[in-house]
Amino acid sequence: MRIIVVGAGALGGLMGGRFALAGRDVTFLEIDDEIVKTINAKGLTIIERDGKENIVSSVRAVRNPEEIGHSPDLVLIAVKSYATEGAVNSALGIPSIEKACFLSVQNGLGNLDVISRYVDKSRILIGTTAQGATLEAPGRVRHGGSGPTYIGTPTSGEAEMVKRVLDVFNDAGMEAHYREDIEHLIWEKLLVNVGINAITALTGILNAGIATIPHAEAVSRKAVKEAIKVANALGITISQNFDDRVLEVARATGANRSSMGQDIDVGRPTEIGAINGAIVRLGKQLNIPTPVNWTLTELVKTIERTRSMNNE
Ligand code: KPL
Numbered sequence: 471m472r473i474i475v476v477g478a479g480a481l482g483g484l485m486g487g488r489f490a491l492a493g494r495d496v497t498f499l500e501i502d503d504e505i506v507k508t509i510n511a512k513g514l515t516i517i518e519r520d521g522k523e524n525i526v527s528s529v530r531a532v533r534n535p536e537e538i539g540h541s542p543d544l545v546l547i548a549v550k551s552y553a554t555e556g557a558v559n560s561a562l563g564i565p566s567i568e569k570a571c572f573l574s575v576q577n578g579l580g581n582l583d584v585i586s587r588y589v590d591k592s593r594i595l596i597g598t599t600a601q602g603a604t605l606e607a608p609g610r611v612r613h614g615g616s617g618p619t620y621i622g623t624p625t626s627g628e629a630e631m632v633k634r635v636l637d638v639f640n641d642a643g644m645e646a647h648y649r650e651d652i653e654h655l656i657w658e659k660l661l662v663n664v665g666i667n668a669i670t671a672l673t674g675i676l677n678a679g680i681a682t683i684p685h686a687e688a689v690s691r692k693a694v695k696e697a698i699k700v701a702n703a704l705g706i707t708i709s710q711n712f713d714d715r716v717l718e719v720a721r722a723t724g725a726n727r728s729s730m731g732q733d734i735d736v737g738r739p740t741e742i743g744a745i746n747g748a749i750v751r752l753g754k755q756l757n758i759p760t761p762v763n764w765t766l767t768e769l770v771k772t773i774e775r776t777r778s779m780n781n782e
Pocket of ligand 1: 662666719726727728729
């Protein structure tokens with residue numbers, strides 16, 4: 471199977487690197503020149519959890535989709551949710567892309583809607599992942615933690631392609647399963663991100679703080695409770711005490727700085743619009759008040775804005 475990974479950041483780098491180590495043909499499509507140059511000159515480095523460095527030299531990176539001289543079978547969209555549209559458009563510039571399947575295991579809501587504006591739903595796979603990684607430097611990713619990846623189809627039904635993609639993940643040592651209720655799982659992951667990411671980003675704490683600092687826990691529970699109301703109004707059945715589950719995830723990933731925390735720390739834009747911001751937008755449509763998610767969203771946007779103004 472020929473795989474294009476759009477975005478050689480933390481998760482894209484980790485997944486693409488693992489696929490290649492398992493013998494798959496992997497090309498990164500990446501807009502950052504430095505990342506492209508580093509991968510082509512030195513390979514992609516995965517820093518394993520025991521500190522050992524795995525250098526993957528069988529991968530190649532390109533900036534321009536036209537440089538991909540073969541027809542891929544799978545396109546993994548591994549960019550932040552606010553960059554999904556650009557990533558899909560760039561991938562559509564690959565010659566003979568018509569038959570490729572697109573897979574998104576990105577955080578947040580709305581990725582499927584964006585991809586399906588350009589790609590027929592029969593060629594889209596969606597999912598969630600509990601793989602964690604950090605981009606240490608261009609072409610260098612640190613593996614933070616492993617957990618299952620769940621994949622399904624927006625049209626439901628386990629397509630032949632799902633089986634092949636599950637093999638790609640499992641052969642690469644990344645546990646993956648098919649789930650018919652993938653939309654439900656995406657919502658559960660969203661709720662985890664709603665209750666952890668913005669609070670850790672704003673306060674500088676590690677994920678563990680959500681479960682150990684009563685003030686952070688209180689905000690987390692309120693944000694998640696609002697999101698449960700929104701989900702349930704949309705017909706996505708989420709249990710009333712899912713806020714307890716969010717605290718469990720915060721404990722289990724306690725030593726991590728959330729992805730949004732990492733973004734804020736290094737002055738990158740965040741996925742706030744696809745996480746707490748998505749709850750606010752849906753809440754408005756459904757007439758469900760979401761003041762805690764609104765406040766978190768506005769505060770994260772304030773930091774983003776300040777950073778971009780300071781950089782001007
Ligand atoms: O998905 C995550 C993220 O940081 O985006 C969690 C589960 C909160 C782990 O850090």
